[in-house]
Amino acid sequence: MAGQMTLFSSLNVESARLARLGNPDEAARVACAAEELEAGPEFAKLRHIMSYLSGYDAQQVVDGVLPEGAPAELAEALKAVARRTEQWRTSELALTTLAEVITGRIAEVHKGYVVLVRVGGPATMVPRWMAVAAQRDKVGSLLALVMDKLDDGRAVVEAVPAIDVDDNAGTGRFSPFGRGDPRILSLTQADELLLAGEPQPLRILVPVLIEE
Amino acid sequence: MSEPDWRIRSGRLADRGSLSSFDCANPAVEFEVEVEQFIRTQLIDWATAPGAADDDPRLLLALVRATGELFGVAAHERVIFQGSDDSLFNATKLEVAAIAKPWQGYRFHTGERTSDVLMSAVMTDVSARVPPRDTRVFGIVHKDNQRSIALCRRCGLVEEMSSPDPKYRRLVTAHRPSLRDHNRP
Numbered sequence: 337m338a339g340q341m342t343l344f345s346s347l348n349v350e351s352a353r354l355a356r357l358g359n360p361d362e363a364a365r366v367a368c369a370a371e372e373l374e375a376g377p378e379f380a381k382l383r384h385i386m387s388y389l390s391g392y393d394a395q396q397v398v399d400g401v402l403p404e405g406a407p408a409e410l411a412e413a414l415k416a417v418a419r420r421t422e423q424w425r426t427s428e429l430a431l432t433t434l435a436e437v438i439t440g441r442i443a444e445v446h447k448g449y450v451v452l453v454r455v456g457g458p459a460t461m462v463p464r465w466m467a468v469a470a471q472r473d474k475v476g477s478l479l480a481l482v483m484d485k486l487d488d489g490r491a492v493v494e495a496v497p498a499i500d501v502d503d504n505a506g507t508g509r510f511s512p513f514g515r516g517d518p519r520i521l522s523l524t525q526a527d528e529l530l531l532a533g534e535p536q537p538l539r540i541l542v543p544v545l546i547e548e
Numbered sequence: 549m550s551e552p553d554w555r556i557r558s559g560r561l562a563d564r565g566s567l568s569s570f571d572c573a574n575p576a577v578e579f580e581v582e583v584e585q586f587i588r589t590q591l592i593d594w595a596t597a598p599g600a601a602d603d604d605p606r607l608l609l610a611l612v613r614a615t616g617e618l619f620g621v622a623a624h625e626r627v628i629f630q631g632s633d634d635s636l637f638n639a640t641k642l643e644v645a646a647i648a649k650p651w652q653g654y655r656f657h658t659g660e661r662t663s664d665v666l667m668s669a670v671m672t673d674v675s676a677r678v679p680p681r682d683t684r685v686f687g688i689v690h691k692d693n694q695r696s697i698a699l700c701r702r703c704g705l706v707e708e709m710s711s712p713d714p715k716y717r718r719l720v721t722a723h724r725p726s727l728r729d730h731n732r733p
Contacts, residue, residue, distance in 0.1 A: 402714060447632055476712065510713035512688035513586045513643065514594065515603075519712035520641070520688065521629050527709045531629060531637040533723030535684040538675055539704030542660045542668040546608065546676065547557040 341394055343383060345370040345417075347424055353484065369424045378420050382413040400497025401471050411499075418499055438481040439498050442467065443518060445475055452479055466495035475522035476510070551613060553656040556669040559607030559623075564592045566609075566618050572646040579690035583646050587621055591644065595623060603627065604681075605643075606673055610666050619651040620666035624674060626681055639720075640674050642687035645699075652695075667703040686720035688712060 347370035354363035373379060385407065386394050393403040402411060443459065444451040450467045453459045462481065467473040478498035483491045510519060523531070559567075570587050573580035594600070595607040603625040610620030622645040629637040647654075651662045674681050687705055689696045697717065705719040712718055 404714070445632065474710070510716065511582075512690075512712070512716055513582075513590065515600065517712070521627060522710070522712060523629055523631055523637075524710040525632070527629075528631045528635070528637075529726070530707060530709065530720070530723055531631075531639075531684065532635075532726040534726070535682055536704075536722040536724060538671040538683050538685065538721060540668045540671045540675070541664045541703060544556055544665060544669045544672045546669060546673050547555060 341386075341391070341398075343374075343379070343386070343398070345373045345379070346421060347373060350425070366424075373417075373420055373424060376420065378413065378416040381409075382417050385410050385413050399471055400499075414499060436483045436485075438483070440479065442472060442475055442477045442479060445473060445522070450479075452481070462495065466493075470495040470497045472497050474519075474524070476517070476519035552658065552660075552665075553613055554619070554662075554665055555611050555613045556665075557609055557611070559592070559595060559609050559621075561592060561596055563607075563609060567591055567621065570618065570621060570646070571649050572621075572652075573649075579693050582690075583644060586644060587646060591621070591623060594643065600625070604677060606677075608666075608669050608673060610662070610669060618648065619654075619662055620647045620669075621645070622666050622670045624670055624685070626677075637684065638682040639684040639686055640681050642670060642685055642705075645670060645687070645696075663699050664702070667699060671703065684721060684723070686718055688716050688718050691715055691717050 347366055351363045351367040351370060354360075354366060386397060389397065389403070389406075389410075393406070396403045397406075397410070397414070402414075438452070438454060438460065440452040440454040440460075442450050443453040445464070445467075447464070449461045449464050450473060451459050452462050452467075460481075462479070464473060467477070467479055470479055472479040472495070478500055480496050480498040482494045482496060484494070485491045511517060512520065568588050570584065572587070573584035575581060591607065595605045597605070605625040606623060608622045608624075609618055610622070611618055623643040624640050625643060627639050627641045629639055631637065645663075645666055647662050647666060654662045656662070656665075671685070674685060675683070685705065686709065687700055689700060691711075691714075697719070700719045704721045706722050707720050709718040709720050
């Protein structure tokens with residue numbers, strides 16, 4: 337993949353945002369932070385793992401989708417980079433005033449919108465096409481909304497894929513058991529089409545008597 | 549006709565003890581341990597949860613007739629999928645199905661596999677529920693659990709739904725394709 341794709345930290349976007357809003361000193365500081373992050377061990381590991389991916393799979397990762405069959409180390413490397421990025425982001429107080437970020441999990445998917453539930457917080461409706469663009473339009477997906485305030489009445493909202501970095505807390509971990517996780521019963525359009533067919537008789541391989 | 553080597557009965561609260569020591573996992577295999585832990589620590593509560601009675605949760609135990617040894621555990625319940633246009637699909641969720649370690653891959657002297665007996669018990673039980681269930685059964689299986697995937701397929705869970713999580717697959721029993729476009733108003 338060397339020579340075909342270069343990975344940059346998302347802090348560069350923050351830097352550009354600061355510059356655009358007339359904060360050249362802060363923009364330079366964040367750009368330095370981005371450089372430092374890109375030179376760090378977390379980024380190096382991510383680059384190394386991604387160098388083994390096909391171009392298509394690498395683009396998937398950049399777009400926020402973990403390719404099927406991706407090595408477990410890739411998810412870990414992404415989380416490590418995300419954690420470091422978040423550390424930088426929270427240390428740069430100016431960033432928090434620049435863009436508000438709402439992060440949550442998709443709880444419902446409807447024709448025109450999805451419902452995004454913040455961790456421990458309220459829910460908000462998001463146009464479904466925005467979730468689709470971020471490839472986060474399934475129940476259980478993690479989505480972030482980055483809101484750039486233009487003035488008191490206007491803002492630019494960008495939907496971006498989010499990942500769960502808080503492994504230790506166990507939050508968001510899928511369990512196939514129990515009744516609590518909406519992902520167990522979530523349906524895509526393809527699922528609906530399948531289920532709309534006529535269920536065939538069940539296959540019983542061995543005659544069995546059930547005693548109560 | 550002689551009685552089979554096994555018997556199947558529904559589970560009850562008094563089975564908590566035998567379930568709490570049910571041994572079906574290789575400790576090195578995370579997805580097997582996950583199943584075992586659920587059976588040991590949550591299954592009885594799942595089956596007897598007062599608020600879940602409408603879902604008709606069923607717990608089935610497979611026992612060796614001669615000794616009473618528990619060799620298999622399965623559970624299922626009624627669920628309803630809700631489509632994007634508010635259409636409803638009745639189904640049965642195969643909550644869990646597991647064979648105790650000493651009995652994995654075992655065949656009774658009459659040739660039946662322990663796993664086939666257990667899954668046939670599930671299908672028989674689903675078929676016999678009153679009010680009747682739709683013949684639509686699905687299960688969620690870890691993508692690396694090849695033995696369970698093969699068992700599901702053998703027992704008719706041959707179609708693939710979307711994955712609820714990248715690590716899991718959702719398999720469902722066969723459907724004859726709908727003649728109408730389901731999404732058409």
